[in-house]
Amino acid sequence: MILTFLSWLSLSAAMGYYANRMDRGAIKWFAISLLVSPLLGFAAINIIENGVEPSPPAEMNWRRQGGHEGEKAKSLSIREFSKKVRDYKELRETEMIDEEEFRDVKKSLLKRLVHGIEDDSVEEVLFEAREMRDSGSLSEEDVHEIKSMVL
Numbered sequence: 727m728i729l730t731f732l733s734w735l736s737l738s739a740a741m742g743y744y745a746n747r748m749d750r751g752a753i754k755w756f757a758i759s760l761l762v763s764p765l766l767g768f769a770a771i772n773i774i775e776n777g778v779e780p781s782p783p784a785e786m787n788w789r790r791q792g793g794h795e796g797e798k799a800k801s802l803s804i805r806e807f808s809k810k811v812r813d814y815k816e817l818r819e820t821e822m823i824d825e826e827e828f829r830d831v832k833k834s835l836l837k838r839l840v841h842g843i844e845d846d847s848v849e850e851v852l853f854e855a856r857e858m859r860d861s862g863s864l865s866e867e868d869v870h871e872i873k874s875m876v877l
Contacts, residue, residue, distance in 0.1 A: 737764035745771055800838065804846045804854045807839045808863075815863045832868060840875055848876045 741764050742756030750771060759767030802810070811832060818828040855872045858864040864872075 734764065735760070738767070740764070741767045741771075744768070802835065802838045804839070804851045807835055808854050808858055810835055811858060811863045812861075815861075832864070836868065836871060839872070851876045 738756055738759035741759035742752040745755035746752035748771065755767055755771055758770065814823065814828055814831045814835075817823045818825065823831075851872060855864060855869045859866065859869045
């Protein structure tokens with residue numbers, strides 16, 4: 727009896743982990759599996775939520791929501807912008823996000839950069855943009871947009 731309960735609990739926990747890996751509600755699917763059946767939970771997550779898109783990370787959701795609950799997006803300096811774009815480029819290279827998501831993130835970060843480069847020198851912004859273009863983090867179009875911001 728105890729072995730059956732521990733097995734049920736372990737399989738339900740595994741279902742929660744599986745749901746989390748699929749960017750679904752881990753707690754919700756753990757509870758469903760615990761109350762109903764881990765096997766039925768596994769079947770349900772693959773059948774019911776198969777067509778549901780996982781929610782994108784907050785940074786990638788700026789374009790759709792215009793910020794978090796009406797808050798203004800935090801302005802970025804050129805250094806912050808560069809670090810974030812390189813981080814997302816790494817996600818793109820490891821196929822955690824696709825090319826369209828990467829472009830959308832860059833676009834939202836560029837909007838935030840507009841308000842944050844007042845303290846950066848023109849030379850610093852242009853040199854950083856050139857380095858990012860040479861490393862493949864920015865397209866030529868992105869560099870022209872940044873250039874138009876500072877010149």
